[in-house]
Amino acid sequence: MTPPPSDPPAANQSIIACGQSVDIGAPVVLWNDKGGFNCPNKRGRENCSQHDPVLDDQPTQPDAAYQILDPKVAYQELKKTVYQLILHYDVCYCSWQCHQIMKDSTFKGSQFYLDLDGTIYQTCDLYWKTNTGPSDDRIGNTRSVHVEMANLSWEALKEESDLYKVTKDQYRKINGQWQLILPQTYRDKLRTRDFKVIPARSHKQRGYFSRRINGAMVRMWDFTEEQYQSVIKLCRGIHRLLPKVKLRIPCDTKTHRIPLDRIRNFSRFAGVMGHCHIQQGTSDDLRPKYDPGSAFNWSRLRKAFLKETGKRRPS
Ligand SMILES: [Zn+2]
Numbered sequence: 655m656t657p658p659p660s661d662p663p664a665a666n667q668s669i670i671a672c673g674q675s676v677d678i679g680a681p682v683v684l685w686n687d688k689g690g691f692n693c694p695n696k697r698g699r700e701n702c703s704q705h706d707p708v709l710d711d712q713p714t715q716p717d718a719a720y721q722i723l724d725p726k727v728a729y730q731e732l733k734k735t736v737y738q739l740i741l742h743y744d745v746c747y748c749s750w751q752c753h754q755i756m757k758d759s760t761f762k763g764s765q766f767y768l769d770l771d772g773t774i775y776q777t778c779d780l781y782w783k784t785n786t787g788p789s790d791d792r793i794g795n796t797r798s799v800h801v802e803m804a805n806l807s808w809e810a811l812k813e814e815s816d817l818y819k820v821t822k823d824q825y826r827k828i829n830g831q832w833q834l835i836l837p838q839t840y841r842d843k844l845r846t847r848d849f850k851v852i853p854a855r856s857h858k859q860r861g862y863f864s865r866r867i868n869g870a871m872v873r874m875w876d877f878t879e880e881q882y883q884s885v886i887k888l889c890r891g892i893h894r895l896l897p898k899v900k901l902r903i904p905c906d907t908k909t910h911r912i913p914l915d916r917i918r919n920f921s922r923f924a925g926v927m928g929h930c931h932i933q934q935g936t937s938d939d940l941r942p943k944y945d946p947g948s949a950f951n952w953s954r955l956r957k958a959f960l961k962e963t964g965k966r967r968p969s
Contacts (some may be wrong), residue, residue, distance in 0.1 A: 660723045661680035671780035678885040678891030683776045685712040691753040693777035695763040701735040704728035737898035737924040738798035740787050743805040750843035761785045766801035771846035772880030789932035791921050807874040825875050832861040855878045867914045868934045876949040885915035886958045900925040901959040912952045
């Protein structure tokens with residue numbers, strides 16, 4: 655008998671900031687691992703001093719220029735500086751495609767990608783800043799780290815697809831279950847072989863979710879169960895490494911409802927937020943953001959955090 659095809663060897667499970675690492679209990683592929691993605695456009699954080707200041711908001715330099723001078727001092731500075739983890743969807747078929755888009759750009763990057771099968775890619779040490787979400791005050795990247803989660807968002811819908819101009823809905827119901835029909839090129843790029851991309855939840859008969867965010871109706875299918883499990887572990891891991899990133903999400907103190915629009919105290923909030931919570935867009939060059947979108951299950955994240963912190967109510 656031919657042995658069944660085996661998945662690639664178990665990946666590393668640690669994420670890294672200034673050489674400090676924590677095991678998060680989910681597969682993590684680091685930028686210098688085989689099959690890893692190296693952030694093509696890193697920047698220095700203005701509030702940290704352990705790098706050449708020429709790296710702050712300058713065009714991308716050769717990779718060798720991104721040296722952390724004293725990692726111990728750098729880690730202390732980073733712990734003081736970073737207090738937000740921002741969640742995004744990448745409007746891509748998978749993380750590999752997301753990385754190609756980052757590479758084609760002169761300024762785009764994200765410290766983490768989260769693929770459909772729950773694999774986390776860390777693209778650089780968290781000491782470095784990436785231009786993922788400037789937020790309405792334009793200095794949001796300095797105080798945050800980002801994760802781009804694989805999801806096509808509205809591009810999966812024939813009627814809404816603008817970028818890819820898909821000729822049919824990209825999710826289909828197979829044996830009563832919605833599934834993303836992933837083109838072979840992208841299927842081959844997932845770490846888990848033959849991975850079936852099934853949304854964790856589906857909405858009524860039509861499958862996709864629809865809610866208004868920062869003034870626009872956002873229609874999209876949900877993230878996968880594997881992505882939820884990994885993003886929760888990633889939040890915990892980042893909190894352990896950078897304790898100012900609290901295990902909390904935006905929440906109305908009176909109604910306990912979770913907002914989807916930009917929040918008032920977006921620049922001071924310490925915890926986990928969506929791109930939508932920090933940027934409603936104030937001018938032509940700063941557009942409104944809707945991610946991680948209408949399907950993202952914020953309640954699940956909140957429940958997981960409350961369990962962790964032992965609190966009954968979000969603070
Ligand atoms: Zn975003």
